Amino acid sequence: MIGIIAAMDSEVREIKSVMEDCFKITHAGMTFFKGKLKQKEVVTVQCGIGKVNAAMCTQVLIDIFKVKAIINVGVAGAVHPDLEIGDIVISEDSCQYDMDARAFGHPLGEIPNMDITFFKADKTLIKLAEEAAIGLKAPYRIGRIMTADLGVDSKAIKEKLFAEFGGLCCEMEGAAVGQVAVFNQVPYLVIRSISDQADANLSNDYKNNLEDSIKNGVAIVLSMAQGAE
Numbered sequence: 001m002i003g004i005i006a007a008m009d010s011e012v013r014e015i016k017s018v019m020e021d022c023f024k025i026t027h028a029g030m031t032f033f034k035g036k037l038k039q040k041e042v043v044t045v046q047c048g049i050g051k052v053n054a055a056m057c058t059q060v061l062i063d064i065f066k067v068k069a070i071i072n073v074g075v076a077g078a079v080h081p082d083l084e085i086g087d088i089v090i091s092e093d094s095c096q097y098d099m100d101a102r103a104f105g106h107p108l109g110e111i112p113n114m115d116i117t118f119f120k121a122d123k124t125l126i127k128l129a130e131e132a133a134i135g136l137k138a139p140y141r142i143g144r145i146m147t148a149d150l151g152v153d154s155k156a157i158k159e160k161l162f163a164e165f166g167g168l169c170c171e172m173e174g175a176a177v178g179q180v181a182v183f184n185q186v187p188y189l190v191i192r193s194i195s196d197q198a199d200a201n202l203s204n205d206y207k208n209n210l211e212d213s214i215k216n217g218v219a220i221v222l223s224m225a226q227g228a229e
């Protein structure tokens with residue numbers, strides 16, 4: 001069983017529309033759709049926006065649904081200067097850049113007393129996603145995804161983030177899924193499609209590109225399901 005987590009309703013709707021034998025289970029206020037995607041057993045869920053929602057949802061997928069791998073799909077703001085709207089970012093790892101315990105002597109982004117800043121994604125899932133992107137001729141990059149409970153709409157913030165962490169894009173769930181998955185030793189991957197440039201045009205970009213960007217990300221997940229053993 002593979003868990004697919006998305007923050008938003010339209011992402012789940014896209015995936016659900018191609019699932020078979022689908023039924024609904026509600027847990028912790030979230031609706032899980034269990035069924036088959038290209039013959040693979042999957043459970044798809046809308047976790048809502050933000051790190052706490054994403055973390056809660058990931059733990060439920062692991063404990064209740066016993067998933068063997070987790071894919072978080074969604075949209076993100078571009079941080080790497082060469083990324084364009086619609087491009088795909090595949091996580092090599094992820095970090096929580098709003099974890100700031102520097103006042104207690106810990107580096108920015110490090111989870112205090114746990115000695116970890118970057119949550120490594122699963123190599124096999126990375127390869128599957130890359131093959132899917134190549135197959136779909138979708139422009140993609142593999143690299144770091146940066147997560148916080150913050151919508152980034154400033155060139156200054158994104159430049160600071162790039163300098164500090166070298167991440168490709170910013171969003172609000174990936175590294176929360178990453179932390180829970182890594183601590184539970186469950187393979188995970190984040191796939192993001194760029195919906196905006198994380199700058200002052202955020203609200204316009206986001207509104208105009210959301211639906212197309214969502215489709216790009218979901219297409220990768222569907223193609224991965226097709227290709228996986």
Ligand SMILES: C[C@H]1O[C@@H](n2cnc3c(N)ncnc32)[C@H](O)[C@@H]1O
Nearest residue numbers: 007075076077150151152171172198
């Ligand atoms: C608002 C939703 O879209 C993603 N998202 C898309 N663009 C950005 C951005 N510039 N900053 C933060 N999150 C973003 C988040 O992950 C969240 O789920």
